[in-house]
Amino acid sequence: MRPRSPLLLALKLSVVLGSLWTLFLLSGPTIDFNPTYILRYRWLEYTGDDGSPESVCNCTAIQQGDKETLEQTKILTITKDFRKSIQIPDEYYINATQDCRNFKLSRKYLTFPLSQEEEDFPLAYSIVVHQKVQNFERLLRAIYAPQNIYCIHVDNKSEGSVISAIEAITSCFPNVFLVSKRVTVVYAAWPRVQADLNCMADLYNASTKWKYFINLCGQDFPLKTNLEIVRALRYLRGGNSMESERMPENKKYRFTNSFEVVNGNLKVAGKQKTPPPFNLPIMSGGAYIVVNRGYVRSVLEDHRILTLIEWSKDTYSPDEFLWATIQRVPGVPGSNWLNAKYDMSDVNAIARLVKWHWHEGSQGSLEAVYPKCEGNHVRAICVYGVGDLQWLLTQHHLFANKFDIYTDPVAIYCLEKYLRQKALADLH
Numbered sequence: 001m002r003p004r005s006p007l008l009l010a011l012k013l014s015v016v017l018g019s020l021w022t023l024f025l026l027s028g029p030t031i032d033f034n035p036t037y038i039l040r041y042r043w044l045e046y047t048g049d050d051g052s053p054e055s056v057c058n059c060t061a062i063q064q065g066d067k068e069t070l071e072q073t074k075i076l077t078i079t080k081d082f083r084k085s086i087q088i089p090d091e092y093y094i095n096a097t098q099d100c101r102n103f104k105l106s107r108k109y110l111t112f113p114l115s116q117e118e119e120d121f122p123l124a125y126s127i128v129v130h131q132k133v134q135n136f137e138r139l140l141r142a143i144y145a146p147q148n149i150y151c152i153h154v155d156n157k158s159e160g161s162v163i164s165a166i167e168a169i170t171s172c173f174p175n176v177f178l179v180s181k182r183v184t185v186v187y188a189a190w191p192r193v194q195a196d197l198n199c200m201a202d203l204y205n206a207s208t209k210w211k212y213f214i215n216l217c218g219q220d221f222p223l224k225t226n227l228e229i230v231r232a233l234r235y236l237r238g239g240n241s242m243e244s245e246r247m248p249e250n251k252k253y254r255f256t257n258s259f260e261v262v263n264g265n266l267k268v269a270g271k272q273k274t275p276p277p278f279n280l281p282i283m284s285g286g287a288y289i290v291v292n293r294g295y296v297r298s299v300l301e302d303h304r305i306l307t308l309i310e311w312s313k314d315t316y317s318p319d320e321f322l323w324a325t326i327q328r329v330p331g332v333p334g335s336n337w338l339n340a341k342y343d344m345s346d347v348n349a350i351a352r353l354v355k356w357h358w359h360e361g362s363q364g365s366l367e368a369v370y371p372k373c374e375g376n377h378v379r380a381i382c383v384y385g386v387g388d389l390q391w392l393l394t395q396h397h398l399f400a401n402k403f404d405i406y407t408d409p410v411a412i413y414c415l416e417k418y419l420r421q422k423a424l425a426d427l428h
């Protein structure tokens, strides 16, 4: 890691040598070894001239919500040839990462911090994946910065080629690693939380430097650049950001009954559970959080929380109450008091933007929370399409769920392009 970004120095220098700067820009890629590193900057843009099939799309018009372009793009994405052209087999990643230097270069991974501010504020990520390596790689590339640290949990039941491909990708980065203990994730059951806990422990132990922890899944994508994320987190002033609200009556069965995994499915075990330890009020929340290092320490070491974790292991969807409950435990760094005035919804928290089917509608309706999904629904959650992009970019959340490279590759393509352009533009 560099103590100071050469690019920054180069940019400061370029203010002084303004005309020289223009000269270098104009002279383009013919200069191979440029002492001002300006070529690195231009080179880091996603130009689409690497032959990616999405590059025929006009992302500017898509971002502006241009109806005709959106229609054309949708038609393109359902054509058979296009769908075929975006497939990348897992073996590709295993081969391509044999030459890590070339892989990082051709995929335009950032190899130095873009600013001192970001370098001084490293982040820790836990990413839980089970399939679609291309989705994962695009996500990793979008959030990758050398000062951050990334723990990847690949589901123990994933196909061998998925595990090998992700392992191969991680082997190219000193700050990206596979979790030390892999679990088999079962929908709505405890292991989903255990996957994040294992990464939390590994990240906490691997580095003392990082300031905030963010957990992701393979279908998330950032809406902000690393610099914007760092600034949003600094603005929290040590606080955490996540959904944490009163538990609705109709969800209480989730932790008043005991559940168990039978043949890979979660079933009611037919036993009543004891009340939560220390009479902790169980809050309603989501699986995705943005928390400071102290919160993670509490999760790993605070005896009240360790007891709560043990108690939660036979409940339904503990991911949707555990983090939210810990967020209201007195003494947990960055937590909030229990009073309802501190309740926070998923819309107001910055951790994750999710469009639930039943909350879609138009402004002015009492039930609607956001405009209707322009993509498809999976388990009542919107998988974003190109038509959602304009709206997504106006939201304050750091990440949005769900994106799927095989449902709408252009949504991801235009978003990653937008973010890289923004990251490079913010250097000025």
Ligand SMILES: *[C@@H]1O[C@H](CO)[C@@H](O)[C@H](O)[C@H]1NC(C)=O
Residues within 6 Å of the ligand: 058, 059, 060, 061, 064, 066
């Ligand atoms: C893309 O769309 C923008 C905005 O509508 C337009 O100004 C631009 O000319 C288009 N670019 C191409 C290559 O068609």
Ligand SMILES: *[C@@H]1O[C@H](CO)[C@@H](O)[C@H](O)[C@H]1NC(C)=O
Residues within 6 Å of the ligand: 092, 095, 096, 097, 098, 099, 102
């Ligand atoms: C393997 O990767 C190298 C570059 O690292 C490339 O030249 C070669 O064509 C790839 N082979 C296959 C079968 O994809």
Ligand SMILES: *[C@@H]1O[C@H](CO)[C@@H](O)[C@H](O)[C@H]1NC(C)=O
Residues within 6 Å of the ligand: 156, 157, 182, 183, 184
């Ligand atoms: C992981 O999967 C293997 C079979 O593929 C199984 O034997 C093992 O028990 C699993 N481990 C966990 C922790 O689920």
Ligand SMILES: *[C@@H]1O[C@H](CO)[C@@H](O)[C@H](O)[C@H]1NC(C)=O
Residues within 6 Å of the ligand: 201, 202, 205, 206
């Ligand atoms: C923490 O990391 C060190 C190596 O840096 C390792 O030896 C140790 O076992 C780890 N401890 C835990 C609890 O994972």
